Amino acid sequence: xxxxxxxxxxxxxxxxxxxxxxxxxHKLMLSGYVKNLHQIQFVDxxxxxxxxxxxxxxxxxAYAPSKGITMRxxxxxxxxxxxxxxxxxxxxxxxxxxxxxxxxxxxxxxxEHMLFTxxxxxxxxxxxxxxxxxxxxRQRVNWxxxxxxxxxxxxxxxxxxxxxxxxxxxxxxxxxxxxxGDFSKVELASKKGRVKDDHIIAxxxxxxxxxxxxxxxxxxxxxxWVMGTGWSxxxxxxxxxxxxxxxxxxxxxxxxxxxWSASISLDYGFKNGLYLYGSALYNESASDFExxxxxxxxxxxxxxxxxxxxxxxxxxxVKEFSPILSASFGAVYSxxxxxxxxxxTFTYSLATNWEMDLISQSFFEFEKYRSLGHNIFFRxxxxx
Numbered sequence: 001x002x003x004x005x006x007x008x009x010x011x012x013x014x015x016x017x018x019x020x021x022x023x024x025x026h027k028l029m030l031s032g033y034v035k036n037l038h039q040i041q042f043v044d045x046x047x048x049x050x051x052x053x054x055x056x057x058x059x060x061x062a063y064a065p066s067k068g069i070t071m072r073x074x075x076x077x078x079x080x081x082x083x084x085x086x087x088x089x090x091x092x093x094x095x096x097x098x099x100x101x102x103x104x105x106x107x108x109x110x111x112e113h114m115l116f117t118x119x120x121x122x123x124x125x126x127x128x129x130x131x132x133x134x135x136x137x138r139q140r141v142n143w144x145x146x147x148x149x150x151x152x153x154x155x156x157x158x159x160x161x162x163x164x165x166x167x168x169x170x171x172x173x174x175x176x177x178x179x180x181g182d183f184s185k186v187e188l189a190s191k192k193g194r195v196k197d198d199h200i201i202a203x204x205x206x207x208x209x210x211x212x213x214x215x216x217x218x219x220x221x222x223x224x225w226v227m228g229t230g231w232s233x234x235x236x237x238x239x240x241x242x243x244x245x246x247x248x249x250x251x252x253x254x255x256x257x258x259x260w261s262a263s264i265s266l267d268y269g270f271k272n273g274l275y276l277y278g279s280a281l282y283n284e285s286a287s288d289f290e291x292x293x294x295x296x297x298x299x300x301x302x303x304x305x306x307x308x309x310x311x312x313x314x315x316x317x318v319k320e321f322s323p324i325l326s327a328s329f330g331a332v333y334s335x336x337x338x339x340x341x342x343x344x345t346f347t348y349s350l351a352t353n354w355e356m357d358l359i360s361q362s363f364f365e366f367e368k369y370r371s372l373g374h375n376i377f378f379r380x381x382x383x384x
Contacts, residue, residue, distance in 0.1 A: 029062040033383040037164055039084070040376045052082035056164060060122075068129050072139075074122035074167070075104075080115045091115065100138060101172040101192040121170045133177040138170045141189045143204060143217060144243065145230040148314050149281040151245035151261035152230045154221050154303045155191050155200055161297050161341075161361060164379070171200075183208035197222050217245075221303065223256065224249055239267040247285075247304045259285040259304050275318040286310040286336075296341075297361070297375065309334040324349035338366035355381045 037054040061073040078095070085091055095117050098105035104123070109116035124137030144150030148160050158168040173191040180186060184207040191200040202219025212233035219226055228245035242264040249256035265279035285305045296308070316330040330343040346358040357379040363372035 027064045030060065031384065032057070032059045033381055035164070035379055035381045037377055037379045039082075041083075041373065043373050044371045050083035050087065052080060052084040054081075054164070055079040058167070068127055070126045070128075072122050072124050072126070072137075073120070075118060075120040077118045078116070080117075081113060083113075085115050086113050092117075099193055099198065100170075101194055102138075103194070104138065121167065131179040133175075133179075135173075135175040135177075138172050139175065140168060140170045141173055141175055141191070142168075143215070143230070145215075145232050145241045146243055146263050146265045146279060147267075147277065148265070148279050149263040149306045149312075150243060151263055151303055151306065152215070152217060152228050152243040154202060154217070154219075154226060154228075154245070155189060157301055157303045157306070159296065159299065159301055163359065164377075181207075183213070202226065220250070221247060224259075224304070226303075235266070237268065239265075241265045245303060257285075261285070261304050261306065263306075273320040275316075275320075277314075277316040277318070279314040281307055281312045281314075283307050283310055283312065307334070309336040309339065311335055337368075340364045340366065350380075353383045355383075357381070 033056075035054075035056040037056060039052045039054070040049060041051070042049045055078070057077045059075060059077075061071075063071045065071070080091075080095065088094075092107055092110055092115050095115060096105055096107040098119065104120040105117065106119075107115060107117050120138065122138055122140070124135050124139040126133060126135040128134075141155035142153065143155065144153035150157070155171045155173065156169050158165070171191040172193075173189055175187070175189045177185055177187045185205075187204040187206070189200075189202060189204070193199060200219065200221050202217055202221070204215055204217045206213065206215045208214070210233075212231050215230045217226070217228045217230075224247040226245055226247050228243065230241075230243040232239070232241040234240060242262070244260070244262040247259040247261070249258070261281075261283055263279060263281045265277065267275070267277040269275045283306055286307070286309050301307075312332060312334045314330065314332050316328060318326065318328040320326045326347050328345045328347075330345070332341040332343075333339070340363070342360070342362045342364070344360050348356045350356055357377070359377040359379070361375040361377075363374070364370070365372055
């Protein structure tokens with residue numbers, strides 16, 4: 001279903017104005033940020049260096065016309081300028097892609113080295129009464145438990161290398177939640193995409209047992225039946241989380257195979273400000289695509305294919321040196337081709353609502369002892 005840019009922008013412009021015109025007791029909230037991200041990219045020598053600049057703006061509107069109703073409208077505007085626009089084939093088509101039932105992404109301006117794109121990634125109405133919550137529209141249905149790999153996150157699978165998109169994608173969905181107790185609920189969610197087989201409908205039951213939060217899920221995931229479970233709790237002083245999903249082809253799609261996807265994680269915070277996180281992934285539908293892990297940066301992943309390898313592991317160390325300065329080092333390793341992604345990060349708080357980051361992503365394959373590429377990012381963010 002295609003919504004024209006003209007109609008979309010009428011909605012974007014008039015909805016906040018209509019909100020402001022309501023009675024004062026109705027609560028209107030506005031938040032967002034502006035970020036400037038510079039990226040330097042090269043493979044194994046600086047002669048191949050390429051650079052791209054991204055200006056990223058987000059506006060989040062929330063309006064509560066009554067106690068039980070909340071309306072959300074959130075959109076992101078991005079201006080890309082530099083080598084990525086001109087050198088990556090199909091870059092504008094990739095950035096302008098919208099997988100929702102309604103197309104709410106528009107490329108508004110384009111030249112050889114510049115692209116301006118705008119996306120509405122949240123547009124929903126939530127109704128709450130008693131133990132019931134019902135949400136309709138573009139929203140995030142987050143069923144994941146782990147930080148990096150989420151086999152249970154069947155509605156909004158995200159690429160963890162896309163660190164500049166903290167909000168993560170949304171789905172055009174209906175979500176019904178019924179809280180059966182203080183620590184238990186039943187949830188039904190249904191999503192419709194634009195293409196024929198892009199539909200998901202699933203049921204989740206969440207409950208607490210032995211000081212752990214558990215969930216059971218079952219439903220239809222595109223061409224598969226899906227069943228899964230997830231948990232989060234503690235092993236003594238360590239956080240312990242996990243997710244398992246099992247995908248079985250439906251009768252009409254018998255050419256596919258049954259697929260297991262499972263992840264597990266442990267984390268621990270030391271008294272000296274050091275934080276340790278570790279995770280492992282088993283991905284039965286591994287697709288060892290040509291070119292290796294460096295292609296993951298712009299790749300679209302799914303809940304049943306979170307990595308191109310069967311086994312992957314992740315380790316992260318985070319150190320807070322002061323309230324305004326922290327650093328981390330993360331590494332993804334797979335025994336397949338001995339592939340490695342190294343991700344060091346430095347974060348510094350310049351002032352209230354101002355933050356600066358230096359981030360690197362380096363890709364290696366040690367089976368052939370070669371560097372696959374390096375991305376260095378410098379980002380300044382102002383939040384409001």
